[in-house]
Amino acid sequence: MTDATVTPTPAPRTKGKSLMSEDARTKKRNAAEKRFRAYGLGAITVGLLFLVSLLWAIVQNGTPAFTQTFVTLDVALLEEKLDKTGNRDIDEIKKVSTFGYNPLIAEALVTATADIETEVTDKDLKKILSASAAALLRDQVIANPDLIGETVEFRLLASSRVDGYLKGRVTREDLARDKNLDAAHLDLIDVMVEQGSVERVFNWDFILGADASESRPEAAGIGVSMLGSFFMMLVVLFLALPIGVAASIYLEEFAPQNRFTDLIEVNISNLAAVPSIVFGILGLAAFIQFAHLPQSAPIVGGLTLTLMTLPTIVISTRASLKAVPPSIRDAALGVGASKMQSVFHHVLPLAMPGILTGTIIGLAQALGETAPLLLIGMVGFIASNYPDGVASGFLDPNSAMPAQIYEWAKRADPAFYERAWGGIIILLLFLMTMNIIAILLRRKFERRW
Amino acid sequence: MSSLKLTASVLALTAISATAAAARDNVQVAGSSTVLPYASIVAEAFGENFDFPTPVVESGGSSSGLKRFCEGVGENTIDIANASRAIRDGEVAACADAGVTDIIEVRIGYDGIVFASQLDGPAYTAFEPVDLFNALAPKVMVDGALVDNPHTNWSDFNADLPDAEILAFIPGTKHGTREVFEEKVIAVGCEESGAMAAMIEGGMSEDDAEDACLAVRGDGLSVDIDGDYTETLARIDANSNAIGVFGLAFYENNTDKLKVATMSGVEPTTETISTGDYPVSRPLYFYIKQAHIGVIPGLKEFAEFFVADEIAGPDGPLAEYGLVSDPALADTQAMISSEETM
Known part of the structure; x- marks a missing residue:
């Protein structure tokens, strides 16, 4: 039992056993945790990227819908077209359909662009306006028959392609084979924008208006x-x-x-x-x-x-x-x-x-x-x-x-x-x-x- | 919220639903998505020019529209069904079973079906029905024998066509457009290429051969699109060598992205379709329940307005949008004013 009196020699310190330095197992565990954190961070980043690109796409594509291009036009509301009898009878006035108002608008466009040099024929001028223009005129005339016989300034919607041009969506190349509008119209629009008769403004009708038919997207609202x-x-x-x-x-x-x-x-x-x-x-x-x-x-x-x-x-x-x-x-x-x-x-x-x-x-x-x-x-x-x-x-x-x-x-x-x-x-x-x-x-x- | 308030609001709602049986004052239309744009243009102009409310136009396809039309007579059923094909005998019988006997058929005009591809894609500029048959049929004629379609490129069977892989997006079977595509293109190509004669020689009866001629290959080179033309357009956008089937009006609204191919050498325009030179076209119809005329306010006026010269005529807004106006429009107008049923 002599050995018992011998003070036990401390176990030889193996390399890396200190708490301060990591052994292989700890390193592995720590690495696993680091990897997991990286995966988590990666997942969140990917999610955020998707969210940002989605919001970006929505804002990018959607904001143009809140503005709309309008054409300011003086229209002569001729009595011989709108109220032949001249007695301002509302039922007589209602008999003139929107088709009866189209010639007045066409005439007004010719007058308005008389001093602008353009290749657009008088007949094709109406393509810069929305088809809803005649309805707007008719509604105002029926609401206020006293307008008949006068020349009134109206703010009319431009057609969807003119609007697209001002928003950068439609280019001259796009119109090359388009029967709805020609590049010559765009030259005319450029001049009218400078004159101030064509402008793009905030469009409350998009937020408050009714749906429109397929031929007039510019008038549609939600x-x-x-x-x-x-x-x-x-x-x-x-x-x-x-x-x-x-x-x-x-x-x-x-x-x-x-x-x-x-x-x-x-x-x-x-x-x-x-x-x-x-x-x-x-x-x-x-x-x-x-x-x-x-x-x-x-x-x-x-x-x-x-x-x-x-x-x-x-x-x-x-x-x-x-x-x-x-x-x-x-x-x-x-x-x-x-x-x-x-x-x-x-x-x-x-x-x-x-x-x-x-x-x-x-x-x-x-x-x-x-x-x-x-x-x-x-x-x-x-x-x-x-x-x-x-x-x-x-x-x-x-x-x-x-x-x-x-x-x-x-x-x-x-x-x-x-x-x-x-x-x-x-x-x-x-x-x-x-x-x-x-x-x-x-x-x-x-x-x- | 107290239980008293809850009871009150539930009672109020019940009262509202009880008044639901009150008279309907607007015209209700449903049916073909091809006719929908035209119907919506007319409905809008009708609402503007008459004191009646703007008619309601739903889509869903010719078949589903006619099915709803045939549900019966009464305010709870639709007044007008739009269709991009004529009503079938079976549907007339189904209508009659449900009590819908007096139907007025109105042909509003013609619609062209065009083949278009990406503007910068391969030069698909001229097709013959035979080309499309060779590209899309399950069995074609090669060296005088009827074999499973071996073609993967357009140039495989016609050296004039581009050396590009075949990929076609065609309307799904629920669309009326599919029927026209099969009958006016695939079946014609089948006959011209001699495949039909070969089938009959191979022991098929003539009827079976005609049916077999309408088939489309199922190996992924021809893809059915069950959605709308916007879906076809999106697919074409993503595949530069694909061709797609569109309505003329849709193509004309998207000329900045699409180029159109001629068929048998004729370019599709409203003029060539109205003269009948462009072969792939079909009449568009709507059907009116005569029993509803006089019950639903504005129904007859709407129908008359739809086919009026200023709307459906060659210079009207429908023609401007892409409808090929019917030369026999005057007959249709007379038919509606006299309420002549089928």
Whole structure:
């Protein structure tokens, strides 16, 4: 046992065993972590790049839609053309169709360009103006028959190609084989821009106006379909919110836990994942073919989107009800409140911010939805009449913002493409506003336990 | 939100839906996406010039439009169906079963179908139906025998055509345009190349051979486009050696990107189509429910306005957009004013 008295020699210090220097294993682990961080950073960068390029494309392509080229023109409203009898009878004046106004505009163009040297024939001059010009004249004359016989200054829309030229979208080479406009027109436009009679200004009609036919993209606006979306969202809000909240309160607070309620819960989660087009077919069958509600009406669109939004609202409401601690319920029951009082007086107010957030997110989702609207007839040349009132807002045929954008993207004239991007900007602004409201509500009312 | 308010709003909504049965005061149109631009131009001008509200025009294709048209009579069904082909006997029968018996057929004019390619792409400037048949049919004639289509380049069968790979974007089968393309191009090429005679010789009945002549190769060199012409345009933009099938009006709106090919030596223009020199064209129609005239305000006025000389005539806005006006327009006008049914 002599060895026992020998002080044990310390184990020889192997190289790299110090805590300060890393051994191979640690190095490997650290490298793995570094790599993982790099992957994560890479993923975020790629995501950001996509977002930036998407936003860039939207802004780049969409902003031109917010300005429009106008031609200022003095038009002589000749009495012998517009009111042959001369007694200013409104029914007589209405008999002159827009085709009767075209010669007046053609004459005005010839006069306006008389002192400009141009190869454009008098007959082709009208190609620089939108076909909507005659309608604008007629509407103003009918609204104010006293204008007849006078020479009045009008601000008329330029045709989509002239507008495209001022926006840099149309070049002289593009027009080489185009029958809608010639390069000679552009020389004329250059002179008129210098004179100040052709100018590009901000276009409220794009935001507030109605859809226009395929031959006049310059006159098309998204305003009427915005109203269509608004009325649909009203329907969704006033149906999906009460139904969704009532369903979730019952399921969360009152329903017994059994196989049947489990089945309902599973199905609600499944419904949230059903493709929206399926709800479109359901809406067509249930509301139009069975209930005989009118085609293309925002009320049908709203009902269909309600079906789609309900699961989202139910799920978020149940989550926020669950987040209210049981102590609140117990305390309420403890001081003698009934089950219903404890829910409506204590739990629901505390869950409200979460419910509202879920509702707003659900509404935003419904606002951007196109697929179900395809099936209930809300895509096409539809958003051309302003609704006369609240009832007609729900019942008259209308489109919705995303459906209008889809429709524009399909049309032949490239000018509609620009308007589709412009419509996307407006739609995105609405969605962003709704999401910001949701965030603010959550920030303001959120409570932590 | 109190439960009282909720009940009130639900009740209000029910009340609104109850009034849904109230009379409809606007004309509703649905159908062919080829006719949609023309119908929308007329609808807009109609809204401007009459006190009636602007008619509503939906698209969706000729077949789906006619199907909705044949659902029955009543305010809940459409008044007018647009079609880029004539109504079929089966559809007339389906209409009759649902109680839609008196149908007025209106031919609004003619539409040309053109073959176009990228402006800077290979020189696809002149085609014969035989060329397109040789490029796109599943079985073609090579050295006097009917064989599976071996061609991969245009120059394989016609030295005058560019040495570029075959790639064609043609309308899908749900489009009325596809039918015209098959009948006026592929079938003609089939007959001219002698493939049809070879099929009959090979033991096929004449009807079977005619059907077989309409087939298009399925090996990826011919691609069906089920969407609109904008989709075809996007595909052409991405493939410099591709050709695509377009409507004349669509091509004329996009001459900055596309160049058109002649067919049998004739360039497609409204003039050559109206004279019948350009072979690939078809009539466009719309169908009116006579039972709705007098019930839906403005229906007859809209139909009359559609075919009025100042709208559908050779100098009207429809011709300006690309419609080839019908020389027999006066007959059509008389037919509508007398409400003459099919």
